[in-house]
Amino acid sequence: MGYRVRFVNPAKNYQMIKDEIDAAYFDVMSHGDLIDRHHLRQFEENLAHFVGTRYAVGLNSGYDALHMSLRAAGIGLGDEVIVPAHTFVATCSAVVNVGATPVLVDVAKDFNIDCDLIEDAISPRTRGIIPVHLSGWMADMPRVMEIARRHNLVVVEDACQSLGSSIGGQGAGSWGLTGCWSFYPFKILGGYGDGGAITTNDPEVAQFARRMRYNGEDRETGEYHGHGFTCLLDNLQAAFLDVKLRHLPAWIVRRKQIAERYRAALGDLTDLLLPHYDQPGFDHVYQNYTVRAKRGNEFSEYLKANGIEVLTQFRKPYYRHEALKLVARGFPETEALSREVCSLPMNVELEDEEIETIIQVVRSFYQQCRS
Numbered sequence: 404m405g406y407r408v409r410f411v412n413p414a415k416n417y418q419m420i421k422d423e424i425d426a427a428y429f430d431v432m433s434h435g436d437l438i439d440r441h442h443l444r445q446f447e448e449n450l451a452h453f454v455g456t457r458y459a460v461g462l463n464s465g466y467d468a469l470h471m472s473l474r475a476a477g478i479g480l481g482d483e484v485i486v487p488a489h490t491f492v493a494t495c496s497a498v499v500n501v502g503a504t505p506v507l508v509d510v511a512k513d514f515n516i517d518c519d520l521i522e523d524a525i526s527p528r529t530r531g532i533i534p535v536h537l538s539g540w541m542a543d544m545p546r547v548m549e550i551a552r553r554h555n556l557v558v559v560e561d562a563c564q565s566l567g568s569s570i571g572g573q574g575a576g577s578w579g580l581t582g583c584w585s586f587y588p589f590k591i592l593g594g595y596g597d598g599g600a601i602t603t604n605d606p607e608v609a610q611f612a613r614r615m616r617y618n619g620e621d622r623e624t625g626e627y628h629g630h631g632f633t634c635l636l637d638n639l640q641a642a643f644l645d646v647k648l649r650h651l652p653a654w655i656v657r658r659k660q661i662a663e664r665y666r667a668a669l670g671d672l673t674d675l676l677l678p679h680y681d682q683p684g685f686d687h688v689y690q691n692y693t694v695r696a697k698r699g700n701e702f703s704e705y706l707k708a709n710g711i712e713v714l715t716q717f718r719k720p721y722y723r724h725e726a727l728k729l730v731a732r733g734f735p736e737t738e739a740l741s742r743e744v745c746s747l748p749m750n751v752e753l754e755d756e757e758i759e760t761i762i763q764v765v766r767s768f769y770q771q772c773r774s
């Protein structure tokens with residue numbers, strides 16, 4: 404159906420920065436700079452600076468970033484890695500695909516891993532934790548890092564949804580051994596196809612990823628340092644991402660304004676839980692604005708029927724997909740939120756009038772419930 408308000412609007416976003424994107428395209432194409440050229444290195448430098456790490460290494464996707472991080476940490480067969488029960492499936496698949504066993508832990512009210520439950524899931528085989536910073540809001544990294552230190556565990560941050568977020572001024576993706584990034588088109592920093600990166604302060608991890616993304620080859624010497632992969636971030640994509648990265652601070656300000664408008668207009672609705680949390684020092688960048696509605700399906704269907712495109716990730720938790728052969732040990736919070744989640748449009752393309760339309764449709768759902 405034709406929506407009155409789209410969930411995201413990539414064509415409009417392109418129009419907003421068309422001159423800069425077109426110039427980047429011209430620069431790359433007219434020089435034939437396609438693979439591993441200076442645009443990639445420039446973007447990596449700027450990304451590392453933005454996140455607050457020494458290195459960034461551009462990869463094909465967020466999945467590759469997770470996969471590469473686990474390999475860099477030497478995690479594999481016989482090891483266990485703790486992951487949240489509520490996340491995008493790739494967090495878990497990366498663990499399975501290096502031969503390790505994912506151990507799922509329920510999340511808290513803020514959608515992120517419940518730190519009170521982590522230690523119960525640790526066994527003598529546990530090697531790592533992957534905290535996921537969902538929707539632009541970070542997991543409680545001071546606590547995760549403290550638990551990891553006590554149990555000698557590697558921390559790989561799945562920061563795919565939280566570029567620009569921070570705790571006490573320290574950026575997402577700069578706490579663990581690596582931070583993993585996705586530049587999937589609808590991310591807060593989205594390319595025009597798949598893309599990803601790791602950020603790290605560890606020179607050996609950065610070097611490992613740089614080699615392994617290029618089939619194990621050291622590009623200077625031609626020496627193969629292991630059986631690697633083909634998962635390099637394209638130079639053209641890096642040039643586009645570098646343009647967008649320059650806009651990101653202003654775009655985050657805009658996202659926060661939209662979130663505040665939602666809060667002011669919807670905060671009184673008792674059946675609707677909004678994603679605003681009281682955690683001093685934590686900075687929310689609102690990659691997604693995911694609300695919890697008691698009658699989740701009815702709510703999201705009503706919004707769609709009234710022209711508002713929404714996302715309901717995920718009605719069916721990933722561990723309930725039979726083919727994944729995962730153990731569902733009972734995750735009450737994940738089960739409850741899966742029935743209730745609904746992400747409202749949240750992007751910098753939104754006009755103020757569109758935001759008011761969304762608000763009016765949400766309120767009308769509750770008005771018609773009362774009448």
Ligand SMILES: Cc1ncc(COP(=O)(O)O)c(C=O)c1O
Pocket residue numbers: 463464465466467490491493494535561563564584585586587597598599
């Ligand atoms: C939390 C999370 N982890 C991992 C990924 C995987 O990223 P990609 O789609 O770039 O492989 C995504 C994005 O899709 C994500 O949202």
